[in-house]
Amino acid sequence: MSVFKTRFTETFGVEHPIMMGGMQWVGRAELVAAVTNAGGLAVLSALSQPSPQALATEIARCRELTDRTFGVNLTLLPTQKPMPYAEYRAAIIESGVRIVETAGNNPAEHIAEFRRHGVKVIHKCTSVRHALKAEQLGVDAVSIVGFECAGHPGEDDVPGLVLIPSAANRLKVPIIASGGFADGRGLVAALALGADAVNMGTRFLSTRECTIHPAVKAAIRAADERSTDVIMRSLRNSARVARNAVSQEVLAVEARGNVSYADIAALVSGQRGRGVYEQGDTNLGIWSAGMVQGLIEDEPSCAQLLQNLVEQARGLIKHRLEGMLSYT
Ligand code: NAD
Numbered sequence: 001m002s003v004f005k006t007r008f009t010e011t012f013g014v015e016h017p018i019m020m021g022g023m024q025w026v027g028r029a030e031l032v033a034a035v036t037n038a039g040g041l042a043v044l045s046a047l048s049q050p051s052p053q054a055l056a057t058e059i060a061r062c063r064e065l066t067d068r069t070f071g072v073n074l075t076l077l078p079t080q081k082p083m084p085y086a087e088y089r090a091a092i093i094e095s096g097v098r099i100v101e102t103a104g105n106n107p108a109e110h111i112a113e114f115r116r117h118g119v120k121v122i123h124k125c126t127s128v129r130h131a132l133k134a135e136q137l138g139v140d141a142v143s144i145v146g147f148e149c150a151g152h153p154g155e156d157d158v159p160g161l162v163l164i165p166s167a168a169n170r171l172k173v174p175i176i177a178s179g180g181f182a183d184g185r186g187l188v189a190a191l192a193l194g195a196d197a198v199n200m201g202t203r204f205l206s207t208r209e210c211t212i213h214p215a216v217k218a219a220i221r222a223a224d225e226r227s228t229d230v231i232m233r234s235l236r237n238s239a240r241v242a243r244n245a246v247s248q249e250v251l252a253v254e255a256r257g258n259v260s261y262a263d264i265a266a267l268v269s270g271q272r273g274r275g276v277y278e279q280g281d282t283n284l285g286i287w288s289a290g291m292v293q294g295l296i297e298d299e300p301s302c303a304q305l306l307q308n309l310v311e312q313a314r315g316l317i318k319h320r321l322e323g324m325l326s327y328t
Contacts, residue, residue, distance in 0.1 A: 002039075003310040007174040008197035011140055012099060012120065013069060015039030016306050017187070017197035019176055020204050021124060021143060022073025022101055024048055024151075024288070025274045026212060029058055033065030034209035034302040041197075043071040043101045047083060052091035059095040071099030071122075076107055077152060078237055080265060085110065093117045101143065104152070111137045124178060124199075126154025128166050141174040142167065143199050149179030150202050150290035152239050153230070161193070168194025182295045184312025188321070191313075202290040208301045213280030216287070217299055225294030231286070232268065234259045239268075242289035244282055246272075 002009070006017045020027070020035045020042040027045030035042035044062060049055040055072070062070055072092045076085065089110055092100060100114050103124040114121050115138055123134035124143035131142040144167040146160025147153045158166075164177045177195035180186065182203040190198045204210060206217045219242065228240050229247040234254045241247050250267050253259060272285025300308065322328075 003314050004191075006191070006196040008041075008141065008176060011174055012041050014041045016310055017191070018306055018309065019043075019122075019143070019197055019199040021178060021199045021201055022046075022075055022103060023201050023204070024075070024270060025277050026201075026205065026210065027073060028211060029062035029065055031204060031207070031210050031302070032070050033062050034207070035204065035306075036062075036066045036068045036070045038301075038303040038306040040302070040306055041069075041071065041099065043073040043099070046072050046074045046088045046092065047079075052084065052087040055088060056091045056095050059092075059097060069098055071101055072097050073101040073103060074110060076102065076104035076110070078261075080269065089113060093119060103143075107134065108137055111139060122176065124176075126152070126163075127156050127158070128163070128170055131167050131171055135171055135173050139173060141176055141196070142171060143176040143178045144195075145199075146177075146179035148291045150228075150240055150288040150292075152237070153179070155233075155236055155238055160190075164190060164193040164195055180290060180292050182292045184309045184314075184316055186292075187309060187313040188316045200292075201288070202292050203296060203305070204302070205289070206296050206299050207305055208299055212277040215280030216277055216282060219282045220289060220293045220296055221298070223289070223293045225291045227293065228289055228291055232264070235261055239286070240288065240290060241286045242282065242293070244287075246283060246286055250286070 002015045004017050008017045016039045018040040022045045025048050032042040032044050099120045101122045111121050120140040122141045123139045126145045146163045147157045174196040176197045176199045177190035178199035181198040181200045187198050206220050227243045229243045230240050231250045232239050250264050268286045273287045275284045276287040
């Protein structure tokens with residue numbers, strides 16, 4: 001049952017103001033369908049598929065698991081091998097997907113092409129100036145990512161508590177607050193700060209339908225809020241990852257100075273990170289996790305998670321917050 005009605009739920013036609021954004025190696029059909037069926041908006045991660053054809057197949061597989069609307073994430077950041085972005089984009093459009101989350105650098109060409117085909121675009125970015133640029137390009141919503149996040153936080157290091165209201169002060173389009181969200185307290189805070197929804201990633205890793213190895217889910221539940229590292233700062237491609245032997249090695253190489261990507265390429269390779277999720281050895285490579293892992297203690301189904309989250313948020317507003325008012 002719908003508890004909240006926001007510009008996000010209205011624009012994207014979903015029950016809850018909750019999104020599962022792109023997650024490399026994790027955003028696959030099973031999890032995306034589970035979040036979608038639970039009333040959230042979820043996106044498949046395009047680059048987790050080895051080719052545009054494989055992405056089309058994954059979209060079809062997801063359609064077999066849900067008859068509701070889901071989207072696709074297209075991340076535009078440096079990669080070891082050149083990515084055929086235009087072909088991935090074409091596969092998304094030709095598959096009839098109606099919602100896309102773009103993330104990363106220079107999205108203009110992609111946003112224009114998606115819009116030309118009537119696809120709604122959410123651009124995920126880490127600064128107000130990039131959000132304003134995306135708004136000018138005609139996106140339907142902006143996902144604004146605070147420094148707490150997993151993955152790429154940008155280089156400005158502004159946490160959500162300041163970044164979200166700063167974005168809300170300047171933007172007209174709906175805002176999705178991203179980075180550091182895992183429960184109903186975060187949802188209430190995000191709405192109070194001016195957002196229309198929250199985006200969660202790390203929280204969805206420890207859900208029943210997430211297909212990653214149970215040992216990785218257990219590591220997330222065991223970790224506290226300090227157990228992440230920000231690597232690749234020296235390359236201006238910062239990434240927040242779960243602290244492990246490999247992230248510490250990357251930081252040690254970076255601390256020596258004068259680093260080029262080649263010096264750390266073998267350590268940070270996405271294929272090694274993929275092995276972590278598949279084999280359950282959390283020291284096999286780099287894998288993304290946000291500070292919010294310190295708040296994650298269970299492994300609910302996605303339906304339970306979303307229901308608990310909106311109910312907790314409703315209870316907080318009705319009882320805790322209203323109860324604090326000395327007059328109304
Ligand atoms: P990959 O194996 O090609 O690269 C591994 C990491 O190194 C990535 O973070 C990538 O951005 C970075 N990188 C690659 N070439 C670089 C260069 N020349 N200079 C600086 N940094 C470089 O990537 P992958 O793991 O297969 O991932 C594919 C895409 O998905 C990348 O764009 C990556 O950034 C992105 N991704 C996003 C998230 C997220 O949280 N949004 C998480 C993981 C990966």
